[in-house]
Amino acid sequence: MMKKKSLLRINLFAALILIIVASGCEKPKDGDDGVNGINGTNGVDGLNGQDANAFCKTCHNEANWTAVQNQLAASKHGYAANLANEGQQRDCAPCHSAQGYLETMATGLDTPAVNHLVGTTWTDSYIGNYSLTCNVCHSFHGTLDQADFPNYAPNAVPPFKSKFNKNIVLDLGTSNVCIRCHQNRPNTSVTFGGVTVNLDTMYNNYLYSSDSVKIVSSRYGGHHGPQAQLKAGVGMGDYEIPGVAYVNSTGHANLSCGDCHVLSTANNTDSTGGHYYKLKNLRTGNENISKCLSCHPTATSQDMNGVQTTVRGLLQAIEAKGILNHWLIATPGYTNDYGGHSNGMIIGKNGTGNATAANPRTVTAKQAAAIFIFCVCRDDMSYGVHNSKYIQALLTNALAAL
Numbered sequence: 001m002m003k004k005k006s007l008l009r010i011n012l013f014a015a016l017i018l019i020i021v022a023s024g025c026e027k028p029k030d031g032d033d034g035v036n037g038i039n040g041t042n043g044v045d046g047l048n049g050q051d052a053n054a055f056c057k058t059c060h061n062e063a064n065w066t067a068v069q070n071q072l073a074a075s076k077h078g079y080a081a082n083l084a085n086e087g088q089q090r091d092c093a094p095c096h097s098a099q100g101y102l103e104t105m106a107t108g109l110d111t112p113a114v115n116h117l118v119g120t121t122w123t124d125s126y127i128g129n130y131s132l133t134c135n136v137c138h139s140f141h142g143t144l145d146q147a148d149f150p151n152y153a154p155n156a157v158p159p160f161k162s163k164f165n166k167n168i169v170l171d172l173g174t175s176n177v178c179i180r181c182h183q184n185r186p187n188t189s190v191t192f193g194g195v196t197v198n199l200d201t202m203y204n205n206y207l208y209s210s211d212s213v214k215i216v217s218s219r220y221g222g223h224h225g226p227q228a229q230l231k232a233g234v235g236m237g238d239y240e241i242p243g244v245a246y247v248n249s250t251g252h253a254n255l256s257c258g259d260c261h262v263l264s265t266a267n268n269t270d271s272t273g274g275h276y277y278k279l280k281n282l283r284t285g286n287e288n289i290s291k292c293l294s295c296h297p298t299a300t301s302q303d304m305n306g307v308q309t310t311v312r313g314l315l316q317a318i319e320a321k322g323i324l325n326h327w328l329i330a331t332p333g334y335t336n337d338y339g340g341h342s343n344g345m346i347i348g349k350n351g352t353g354n355a356t357a358a359n360p361r362t363v364t365a366k367q368a369a370a371i372f373i374f375c376v377c378r379d380d381m382s383y384g385v386h387n388s389k390y391i392q393a394l395l396t397n398a399l400a401a402l
C-alpha cells in the first residue's frame, strides 16, 4: 500500500516537470543514449502446425521443375528447329505451335485467324513460339484437397469433332489434351474423275468397286499423328475394309496417353519417359518399360506376346506388295523403323517419280483405302501397343485387299 502511494507521488512529480519542459520554460540538453540491454532468452518452440507444404513439395520443388523444363526442351515438343516453319502457317499452327494451339482452343476454329508466315518471311510474334509451353497441357488442379491427388493439373479439353471425319466425335477424357494434335488430318489426296473426293464417302458408296481413283501426293496418309484414331478405335470410319472383325483391345482402355508417355520414369541417358515423351530411343533402340512393368511384371521389352513383331510383319508384307506393284520403292541399304526398306513416299505412274497431280498413282478405291490404312498404322509407331486388336484387324484386311 505504502509503496503504491509513493509511486503515485513520484509519477505526479515527473508529470509536473514534463509539463514545465513542454511549456518551454527551460530547454535542457539531450543526454547520450544508454547502453542496449542484454537480449532475453529464446522462448520454447510452439507445437508444429499441420504441414500442407510438404505434400505440395513432392511435386512443386525446384529440382523437379528444372528437370521437367530440361526434358521438355530436349523433346520434339520443345526442340525449336522442329517446329519452326510449321508454326507460322495457319494450316499447321494448331498442332505445331503453342500459340496456334491456344488460339484455336479459345476460338473453337480449325485454324488461327491469320498466317504468321508470308513466303519465307516471318511476320510477327508467332516467330518465337516454336515449342510447347507448360500451359498448353497444364493449368491448375481445380482443388487443393490432398484426397484428390495425385492430380497433375492437366487441362480439361472437351470432346471435339475429328479433323479427319467430322462425323466422328473424339473423346478420350484426359487424353484429349494430346489428341487435339495427335489426330489424323483429312485425306485430300485422292481424285475421282478429276475431282478431289472424300475417300470415306467414295469407299462407302462403291464398296468392292473397281473404280479407278488417283493418288496425287507422295505424302499420302493421315499425316504423322494418327494415335487418336487408333487408340480410340473408332476413328477410321469407312476406311475399315471388311474382313477380320474390328474389335478394340481393352487392356489399355483406362490408360491416358500421359500415363505411359509422361509417367514412365524419365531416363536421361536415352531421353525417354517423363517430359521426353517418347518411350523408345530410335537411335539406340533402347526402350523404356518402367511403366509397363506395373502391369506386365515379367516384360523385358515393349513387344508383349510378340504383338509388335506381328504388326511390323504386317507392315513389311504390305510394303512388299507396294514394291511389287511399284507404288513404293526400296532404298538399297536403308532400313526403316518397322524393318522395311521404303522411305514411305508414294510413287507416281509407271513406277517412277513421287506421286503428284501431274504424276498420279492410279489404283482402285478399295486399294486406295488399304494404302491409306498402311500409312496410318506405320505413322502411329506403337506397332500395336495403342490398340493391339484394332491395329491388327486394320492391317490384316488392308493386306488382303492389296
Ligand code: HEC
Residues within 6 Å of the ligand: 052, 055, 056, 057, 058, 059, 060, 134, 135, 138, 139, 140, 141, 144, 145, 149, 150, 151, 152, 153
Ligand atoms: C502430383 C503433383 C502435384 C502436387 C502434389 C501438387 N501440385 Fe500443384 N501443380 C502440379 C502441376 C503439374 C501443375 C501445372 C504446372 C504448370 O502449369 O506450370 C500444378 C499447378 C499448380 C498451381 C498453378 C500454377 C500456375 O502456374 O498456374 C498452383 C497454384 C499449385 N499447383 C499449387 C499447389 C499446392 C498449394 C499444392 C499442395 C496443396 C499442390 N499444388 C500440389 C503438380 C502438383
Ligand code: HEC
Residues within 6 Å of the ligand: 076, 086, 089, 091, 092, 093, 094, 095, 096, 163, 180, 181, 182, 183, 184, 185, 223, 224, 225, 379, 381
Ligand atoms: C492435326 C494436327 C496437325 C496439323 C494440322 C499438322 N501437323 Fe504436322 N505433325 C503433327 C503431329 C502430331 C506430328 C508428330 C507425330 C510424331 O512425332 O509421331 C507431326 C509431324 C510433322 C512433321 C515431322 C515429320 C517427321 O518425320 O518427323 C512435319 C515436317 C510436319 N508435321 C509438317 C506439317 C505441315 C507442313 C503442316 C501444315 C501444312 C502440318 N504438319 C500440320 C500434327 C499436325
Ligand code: HEC
Residues within 6 Å of the ligand: 059, 060, 064, 065, 068, 069, 072, 077, 132, 133, 134, 135, 136, 137, 138, 152, 154, 174, 256, 257, 258, 259, 262, 263, 274, 275
Ligand atoms: C505436351 C503436354 C505437356 C507439357 C507441354 C508439359 N506437361 Fe507436365 N505433364 C503432362 C502429363 C500428361 C503429365 C502426367 C499427368 C497425367 O497423365 O495425368 C504431366 C506431369 C507433370 C508433373 C508431375 C510428374 C513429374 O514429372 O514430376 C509435373 C511436375 C509437370 N508435369 C510439370 C510440368 C512443367 C513445369 C511443364 C513446363 C516446363 C510441363 N509439365 C509441360 C503433360 C505436359
Ligand code: HEC
Residues within 6 Å of the ligand: 074, 075, 076, 077, 082, 083, 094, 095, 096, 097, 098, 101, 132, 136, 137, 177, 178, 179, 180, 181, 182, 257, 258, 261, 262, 276, 277, 278, 279
Ligand atoms: C500442340 C500440339 C501437340 C500437343 C498438345 C501434344 N503434341 Fe505430341 N507432338 C506434336 C508434334 C507437332 C510433334 C512432332 C514434332 C516434330 O516432329 O517436329 C509431337 C511429338 C510427340 C512425340 C515424339 C517426341 C519425340 O521427342 O520424339 C510424342 C511421344 C508425343 N508427341 C506424345 C504426346 C503426348 C503424350 C501428348 C499429351 C500429353 C502430346 N504429345 C501433346 C504436337 C503435340
Ligand code: HEC
Residues within 6 Å of the ligand: 172, 175, 178, 179, 182, 227, 228, 231, 252, 255, 256, 257, 258, 259, 260, 261, 277, 278, 279, 280, 282, 302, 380, 381, 382, 383, 385, 386
Ligand atoms: C500402354 C502405353 C501407351 C499408351 C496408353 C499410349 N502410348 Fe503412345 N506409344 C507407346 C509405345 C510403347 C510406343 C512405341 C515406343 C515409342 O516410339 O515411343 C508409342 C509410340 C507413340 C508415338 C511415336 C513416338 C515416336 O517415337 O515418335 C506417339 C507420338 C505416341 N505414342 C502418342 C500417343 C498418344 C497421343 C496416346 C494417347 C492417345 C498414346 N500414345 C497412348 C505406348 C503407349
Ligand code: HEC
Residues within 6 Å of the ligand: 249, 250, 251, 252, 255, 260, 279, 288, 289, 291, 292, 293, 294, 295, 296, 301, 302, 303, 304, 305, 307, 308, 384, 385, 388, 389
Ligand atoms: C494399367 C496396366 C497396364 C499398363 C501400365 C500397361 N499395360 Fe499393356 N496390357 C494391359 C492389359 C490388362 C492387357 C490385356 C491383357 C494382356 O494381353 O496381357 C495389355 C495388353 C498389352 C498388349 C497386347 C497383348 C496382346 O496379346 O494383344 C501389348 C502389346 C501391351 N499391353 C504393351 C504394353 C506396353 C509396351 C506398356 C508400357 C509402355 C504397357 N502395355 C503398359 C495392362 C497394362
